[in-house]
Amino acid sequence: MATERRQFTAFSRLLHWLMAPMVLSMLGIGVAMVVSVANYHRLVSLHRPLGMAILILVVMRYVNRKLHPPPPFPPTMSVHERRAATASEMMLYGLLCALPVVGWGMLSAAGYPIVFSSSLHLPSILPHNLRLYALLRKAHTVLAYLLFVMFIAHVGAMLFHTLIVRDGMLLRMAPWNRRAQEKDAPTGAGGKSGETSDETGG
């Protein structure tokens, strides 16, 4: 029980570490493909199915998150930090969902076939309309930069907690299971705060 309470569920952690390299690759592919002449087609052919895969995974992840509340925050975090952390987490889910949906809408409005694999084609979700396409194309860029900022903030905050505050924040999402007897690093400061953190955890 203690293991479950201190870490995200194994499935959550699996999804997190599956998606992390996908999202980082996607940011790289995205900025590279719009300036690439020689590799444009190859990158676009990766970008579209990868985006659809991320959409499926982020929906699964959000549902999973609702079914399994996360473990408590470390006691080193103030109420404001906890609110900010939860808000940025929700914003990341939102962006990871919005970017593929806007991309899908963009392709629909541009009248392109929406290719997931050579044999699976998705339906259009919007009418063929160039104005709409132009708008969504801009939105896609803005949202992607926002995702980049959130990604950097997420990594930065996590490293700050892990290396400077040293409250074991990263262990909540560690790919490995924490052993039950392992002392929770942050609660060393006082077991009492470990209890109060529960409320914001969910």
Place this chain on the structure above:
Amino acid sequence: MTNAHAEAQRPALSKGGTLARCAAIGGVLVAITGSLAYLGGWLTPKDLTPAEFADEFERVAGVHAGFRRNHAKGVGVSGFFDSNGAGARLSKATVFHVRRVPVTGRFSLAGGQPSRADAPETIRGLGLKFSLPDGEQWRTAMNSIPVFLVKIPAAFYERLVASEPDLVTGRPDPAKMQAFLARHPEAMRAMHIISSHPPASGFANSTYSSLNAFFFVTTAGVSTPVRLQLVPLDAFEPAATPVSAQENKQYLFDALIGRMQQGPVQWHLMLVVGQPSDPTNDATVPWPESRERVDAGTLTLSVVEPEETSVARDINFDPLVLPAGIVPSDDPLLSARSAVYAQSFTRRAGETKQPSAATSAAAGK
């Protein structure tokens, strides 16, 4: 390190230690940002981007809001393709099953000026979108020349720069084009081949070529290099003298509209089967005349309409929108065409549309 140590050290992180850790965090964030900046081309500003191709088209022809950056002048057409099944031997693409598929297309003249006067020597384009079952599509953008003007994207850019209008005369400087051709013997050879194939009198009796090669793939996975050709059923006649162009700036488009009012215009879709010795990555080099040509079916275009009402205006005839059974070859022009067409498409999508000069006549008919 044991947890006991970690706890003992926590309050005692030295100033230097904190600084080192902060530097490590900064290093990670800079590394991520730097990698993305590199991938996004910010650190290599000399590399050609699709946007720079589009910018160069705009420098050559001016910015014409709402129009394609190249092949700006055109009309929409529609009809169908009747496959006779012969192509199925080379590709599993459903377009080669015995069936009729609807086609939307666009006839155009090369160049970025939508109101430029028709001229017999201007390259004619035919963009086609085959709408296949299950939402699949095949798009192609063919041209009325037997080989392409350049081999690689960078040379295309150089050629565009060489055709920029001179600031004083307002016309391209022939010396610059000569210098370009001298630097690119393959482009010079292509020019000779193109000039030895005089243009036909109109759009309807022109032969259109994919120029780039593709690989056709069968269900068994057998891959064959193929170039496409549309061979007209209308008889070839040499191009009219430019006198008619002076009388009527839309004479080629008017002739096409007149021809299509008489009845549908048809082409055979020929699949030119490449041999291992035929280059698939060099569109300036013709394949031998003796190569096998498979007649895959008949393209029938029966409706012509102005761009303002045609869905063709809003289609990007990207030659890399391919059905399963056709894959890109190693021709570097293909990815470049896809990238630059997308750039042009995105630019014009956000602009207010203007009526097309080519179709002002058609609109009244």
